[in-house]
Structures are given as C-alpha cells and as structure tokens.
Amino acid sequence: MAINQLNKYVWLVETIHRARKRGGITLKEIQSRWLDSDISEGTELSRRTFINNLHAVEELFGITIECGSGYRYHIECGDCFEEGSARNWLLNAFSLNVMVGNSRKLKDRVLLEDMPSGRNYLEDIIKAMRDNRVIFISYYSYNAEKYNEFDIHPYFVKAFKKRWYVIAYSPGTDDVRCYALDRMENVIISDKVFKMPKDLEPADYFKDCFGITNNKDSEVQKVVLKVDAFQSNYIRNLPLHDSQKETKRTDEYSIFEYHLKPEFDFEQEIFSNMDAMEVLEPLWLRDEVAERLRNLMKKYKI
Known part of the structure; x- marks a missing residue:
C-alpha cells in the first residue's frame, strides 16, 4: 500500500x-x-x-x-x-x-526485480528523513537470533542486491551503520529531532566502496583483476566501480584496475565470478579468495 x-x-x-x-x-x-x-x-x-x-x-x-x-x-x-x-x-x-x-498491454511483458524490503517501512523512513526525526526500530540480529530495540538517526537510504538499507547513526553504538529494512519488525517515528552532520555527503559516503559495506577503519587499496575475454565484455559495459580502468586487453583476457575498499560485498562479487576472474593484487585478497576456493573444493570433495 x-x-x-x-x-x-x-x-x-x-x-x-x-x-x-x-x-x-x-x-x-x-x-x-x-x-x-x-x-x-x-x-x-x-x-x-x-x-x-x-x-x-x-x-x-x-x-x-x-x-x-x-x-x-x-x-x-x-x-x-x-x-x-x-x-x-x-x-x-x-x-x-x-x-x-500505465500500459495494460505491457504489464505482463515487463518483469521487474522484486524488492520486498521496501514495502513496509520505506515511506516511514523517508518521512523521518524529511523532518530529521529519530526513529525507534525493532531489528533482528542474525548473530543473537533475536530482535533488539533501539533508536537510530536515519541519514539516507540505498538499494543494493534487491534490498533497501537505511544508513543511520546509532546512539547506542556511537557509529554509523547500515540497517536492512527486511530485518525490521517495527518502525516508529519519534518526536525527537536529530541534526544531519554537516560533513556527511550521502553521494560521497560509498564512493570508495562496492555495495553497502563501508568500514571506517578500512583503507582504499589498488585492486587488480584478470578477467577472461567473454566476461570482460560485461564488466566493460557495466563497471563494477567508478574507479575501474582497463589497463590491458588481449584476445584471451583483460586487466582491470580499481581503487576502493575491498570489503565483503566486493569479495562476494569476485567469488560469484570465480571461474572468470583472478585477483592479481593485493596479495592478501588473492590469498583470501584462494582459501575460500579450497574450502569450496572440500565441500564438493574435489
């Protein structure tokens, strides 16, 4: 509704x-x-x-x-x-x-990606953002396997991988975090007002990131990927990140260079293309992907 x-x-x-x-x-x-x-x-x-x-x-x-x-x-x-x-x-x-x-004829011929997490609380969160209102949420913790209740200051929202997230300051943890809307059971707009940080620019918050993970303790690093020629076509047309540069192109593969924070979401993207991508730099990321591949091989008893 x-x-x-x-x-x-x-x-x-x-x-x-x-x-x-x-x-x-x-x-x-x-x-x-x-x-x-x-x-x-x-x-x-x-x-x-x-x-x-x-x-x-x-x-x-x-x-x-x-x-x-x-x-x-x-x-x-x-x-x-x-x-x-x-x-x-x-x-x-x-x-x-x-x-x-608006088109009855096309309604069944255009299949949209469903984003169910926005159905329940997106409008309430946008309203709270409009008035800089603190919101009280009941949020499910996968680690504790229970709902926790606390206040957050909603700064902005972002969609990623079929989910809506609100990036908000949590007074309880004194930190800015991402909260998935599909893990919320309740959202109440309070009468308390918060001030948006003057130095926070939503458009710049994720400029060094891939996805919704932005660890303030992480540093921007140079990442070099070797991608086979076929998959390179897709990455070339839809870059993984704004910093993407193709530094080498052959008939068999291309080399892509990035400057970003190689966090969990970026590693997941690499792993989802593991048969077409090879991490050349940094070495720690290459070793981490290799370890995950070894664990995968054990599961399949290879």
Missing part, C-alpha cells in the same frame, strides 16, 4: 514534468491522463486529492508544484532532476513501476 501511494506521487511528478516544454498542464488534463492510466484503478482524481498529493510530493521529495498562468501546473525546482541528485535517484527507484502500470 505504501509503495502504491509513492507510485502515485511519482506518476504526478512525471506527468507534470513531461509537460514543462509546453508551459505546464491543467488540472483537467491531469485528471484525464489519470483515468487513462492503470494506476488510477478507475477512480477519478478529485481536486481535493490532487491538492493533498501536491503537499505530499513537496514533503517527501522536496519538489514544489505551482500553478501558473492559465491555471497550468509546473514544477518549481531547478535541480530536481539533475543526474545524481537525491531526488532524481529516489524518483527513478519508482518510475519504472509507474510506466509499466
């Missing part, structure tokens, strides 16, 4: 944004397009609901929709759709669902 409501907000933003070159769009036109889309579920868009949605869009995304001359609505936000902006990223997270939902 929460995701469906977010999709409606995104539909409204995109509908108005697409009309920007012709000076905006009237409420009557919006209502007509609303009924033509599957997201309406055959229900008319009343003026009252429309106004409520405008307020929700401003609160959730920081996007102001204004009514100009000729009663035409337009988005009053210069950087809302800039590449890499938080708003653009968040809108893109839901926009494909909206586009597919």
Whole structure:
C-alpha cells in the first residue's frame, strides 16, 4: 500500500514534468491522463486529492508544484532532476513501476526485480528523513537470533542486491551503520529531532566502496583483476566501480584496475565470478579468495 501511494506521487511528478516544454498542464488534463492510466484503478482524481498529493510530493521529495498562468501546473525546482541528485535517484527507484502500470498491454511483458524490503517501512523512513526525526526500530540480529530495540538517526537510504538499507547513526553504538529494512519488525517515528552532520555527503559516503559495506577503519587499496575475454565484455559495459580502468586487453583476457575498499560485498562479487576472474593484487585478497576456493573444493570433495 505504501509503495502504491509513492507510485502515485511519482506518476504526478512525471506527468507534470513531461509537460514543462509546453508551459505546464491543467488540472483537467491531469485528471484525464489519470483515468487513462492503470494506476488510477478507475477512480477519478478529485481536486481535493490532487491538492493533498501536491503537499505530499513537496514533503517527501522536496519538489514544489505551482500553478501558473492559465491555471497550468509546473514544477518549481531547478535541480530536481539533475543526474545524481537525491531526488532524481529516489524518483527513478519508482518510475519504472509507474510506466509499466500505465500500459495494460505491457504489464505482463515487463518483469521487474522484486524488492520486498521496501514495502513496509520505506515511506516511514523517508518521512523521518524529511523532518530529521529519530526513529525507534525493532531489528533482528542474525548473530543473537533475536530482535533488539533501539533508536537510530536515519541519514539516507540505498538499494543494493534487491534490498533497501537505511544508513543511520546509532546512539547506542556511537557509529554509523547500515540497517536492512527486511530485518525490521517495527518502525516508529519519534518526536525527537536529530541534526544531519554537516560533513556527511550521502553521494560521497560509498564512493570508495562496492555495495553497502563501508568500514571506517578500512583503507582504499589498488585492486587488480584478470578477467577472461567473454566476461570482460560485461564488466566493460557495466563497471563494477567508478574507479575501474582497463589497463590491458588481449584476445584471451583483460586487466582491470580499481581503487576502493575491498570489503565483503566486493569479495562476494569476485567469488560469484570465480571461474572468470583472478585477483592479481593485493596479495592478501588473492590469498583470501584462494582459501575460500579450497574450502569450496572440500565441500564438493574435489
């Protein structure tokens, strides 16, 4: 239900944004397009609901929709759709669902990756982020095999490998950590307010990382991978990291160089391509992958 409501907000933003070159769009036109889309579920868009949605869009995304001359609505936000902006990223997270939902013919022909962890608490966490509100969560620990209850300061959210994570400060541990939404049993927005650290830039937080692991004690290192020619095609077109450089290319293999923190998520990526990748540097990472391969061979009695 929460995701469906977010999709409606995104539909409204995109509908108005697409009309920007012709000076905006009237409420009557919006209502007509609303009924033509599957997201309406055959229900008319009343003026009252429309106004409520405008307020929700401003609160959730920081996007102001204004009514100009000729009663035409337009988005009053210069950087809302800039590449890499938080708003653009968040809108893109839901926009494909909206586009597919608008076409009955394509609905069964576009198969989207399911991200169930965002269904329950994503909207609440976004609301808390908007107002810098502390949230109380019940979070499952795999090590202790039980739920622990504590407060966190939600800084930003990130999607990775079909899961949503909130990166938050935990007063109990005095540390910034990643919390998976699918391990939460309860989320309560409190009245307590926190201050965002002035030196925290969400876009830069993971710039030296692969995935959602960012150990503050880890250092950026040079990692060199030897990848067979076939798999290199995929890595070349979809780099593993922004620092990726192809330093050598032959008919049999390519050499890729990275500068990042080689944490657990990156090692998992290498291991998932173990028949096509070889770690050349650093030596400790090569030895670690080799040890995992030896353990795997024991399991298969090779």
